[in-house]
Every structure is written in structure tokens, then in C-alpha cells.
Amino acid sequence: MKLSALFHKTPKATIKDGQQTARITVGEKGYEPATIELTANTPIKLVFNRTNDSMCLARVQGEHPAFDVELPLNQDVVVTLDGLTPGTYQYHCGMNMFYGQLVVK
Numbered sequence: 001m002k003l004s005a006l007f008h009k010t011p012k013a014t015i016k017d018g019q020q021t022a023r024i025t026v027g028e029k030g031y032e033p034a035t036i037e038l039t040a041n042t043p044i045k046l047v048f049n050r051t052n053d054s055m056c057l058a059r060v061q062g063e064h065p066a067f068d069v070e071l072p073l074n075q076d077v078v079v080t081l082d083g084l085t086p087g088t089y090q091y092h093c094g095m096n097m098f099y100g101q102l103v104v105k
Contacts, residue, residue, distance in 0.1 A: 019043045020042050031099070039105065067081070
């Protein structure tokens with residue numbers, strides 16, 4: 001085991017009633033947490049909350065799975081996705097400057 005693994009663990013989504021949920025704050029540093037671990041083939045609810053007024057972060061987009069949503073300041077915005085197969089899926093801001101990823105196991 002790498003020493004860094006002891007200090008940095010990827011947050012996992014919580015699972016309740018057959019759906020997994022992850023909360024993502026969209027702030028000064030981009031997406032926090034930047035990486036979230038999900039369970040394969042389980043429906044997903046991503047809850048984004050933008051706390052930074054930068055217009056760069058006013059949208060979040062994913063290519064696979066495809067989504068493109070506006071993130072109003074200081075409001076929860078829910079993105080629901082069907083269960084994903086194992087792999088890594090990226091999403092980004094509207095200007096492609098900040099990135100996050102979903103790691104599905």
C-alpha cells in the first residue's frame with residue numbers, strides 16, 4: 001500500500017433505497033470532492049452546489065454520460081444518471097478549465 005493511500009481516500013457516494021447520492025461543492029478550487037467513487041449499475045444522484053460566483057463554474061457538463069446543466073449560485077442542482085458500468089467518467093465546467101471524475105467500481 002502506498003503511503004499516500006493512508007491519507008487520501010476517495011469519497012464514496014452514499015446508497016439509500018437503491019440509489020446512490022454524492023454531494024459536490026463547486027467552489028474556488030473547482031469541484032470538491034474532485035473524485036467520487038460510485039457502485040456500478042446503481043442509479044446515481046449528483047447534487048451540485050455552486051458557492052463561487054465565477055461564470056466559468058456556472059455550468060457543469062459531461063460527455064459520457066451526457067449532461068449539461070446550469071448551476072445557479074448557492075442552490076442545489078440535481079443530476080440523475082442511470083447506473084454506469086465500471087470505469088472512469090469525467091465532467092467539467094463550461095470552459096473546460098475545471099474537471100471532476102466519477103470512478104465506478
